[in-house]
Amino acid sequence: MTKEISKTVLTEFDTLNFAKELIPEIEAGDVIALIGDLGSGKTYFIKAFCQCLGISYVTSPTFTIVNTYTKGNNKIYHFDFYRINSLSELINTGYNDYINDPEAIVFIEWADLFKKALPGKRVEIIITMNKDHTREIKFIRRDE
């Protein structure tokens, strides 16, 4: 069973509004795989989502691999697979512990680089850049 919601956005403000719309769709324990090219706005989407939860200090985890943000009862793990070379390297970061934390929402940038590492039950956020500078953001909940 899958559920899909899509939106075409032009500005950062549009992305923020769409993130706000998706807040009720996402709960603790969810793993959210972000897929999109360099510069498509993956980090910005997560920043916008976190902003809706009152978390204001989201930065790119490309170098740090995983960032942790907490605010009140909300706990977010923000992963980036961009610099990961192998599945074993990923496992060595403690990845399984992070994604199995029932109290946290886990975001994963460049998730398509290690599809094998993703749980079957997950949310995908697919961002496509259009020629006219708009972006299509697609939310898909997969229950495989």
Next chain:
Amino acid sequence: MIVLGIESSCDETSVAVLRESGEFETEVLSNVISSQDFHKLFGGVVPELSSRAHIQQVLPLVKEALKKAGTTLEEVEVITATAGPGLIGALLVGFMFAKSLALATKKVFIPVNHIEGHIFSGFLGGEKPEFPMLVLVVSGGHSLLLLVKSFTEFARLGTTVDDAAGEAFDKVSKLIGLGYPGGPKIQRYAERGNPLAIPFPVSELKGRYDFSFSGLKTAVLRYVEKHYPERHIPEQDLPNIAASFQYAVIRALTRSVKRALKEYRVKSVSLVGGVAANKPLREAIAEIGNNQNVRVFIPGFEFCGDNAAMIAFRGYTLYKSGYGSDFEAETFPALPEAGWGEIVNGEQ
């Protein structure tokens, strides 16, 4: 006093030995790094992130560092290690090793914040910076500007709101087809290019001293899409793109430094972190120092990237400032939301 430092917060395992040579002054006796590849020091290439790699390297590196320093473990008085921020698996290896070693050999153990290690790395050169000091930390994972009043008082003035400076170099390098390592490749192409050829933007932000590099990355992407729809950039066009991008990064960083120099009366400016290896950035900061009559301190290349000498030095300054052994300390993957280098506004 001899100090041993261990750093394992991310890609590199590094061990250093320092000897006290004066009040808050040390001599680096050894500073060994698991991968001595200069390019890696510039921020992000072929990472070896597995904690297993750190486990395999830490003991041989400690032995090598002591041997190179011409000393023995018995002579060491203080053992320091990076406690965070960093990758938890990587941090734990160096930290637990150092803690256990100190406990077993009854030595002082001082946990060190990795960013504080960078902040004071300007002291590792020959000359000693004077406080108050403005410090620009720019690396693959961190970009921040701080006002440092002493070894125990400092405040964050600004930080990146998205990507770190080193990350921007790597990602744009990939975007224009230059690949890894982004820093040195862009610098090399930029040498033959005109920095004013393409007016890439420097965004104005809510925080006067903050930086943003994500918008710049998108601007380069848009430029490439517009002028090279096939995504193939001819070799002769690369220097101008590289130079213009690099110039935009330098403008963003120097803008914050110039603003801070107007507001705060400081005696020194220090440029630290992996991106401090970038020559035009070093020159731009040196020039600001010249114009404003402030002395500039930039550590040598070996102390720019992640290294244990800066961790040992930071541990040493904490010990000298009255901090004692802390065997209760634990690793921390992220900086606390509050309570570390609180952002100050206005007065000094």
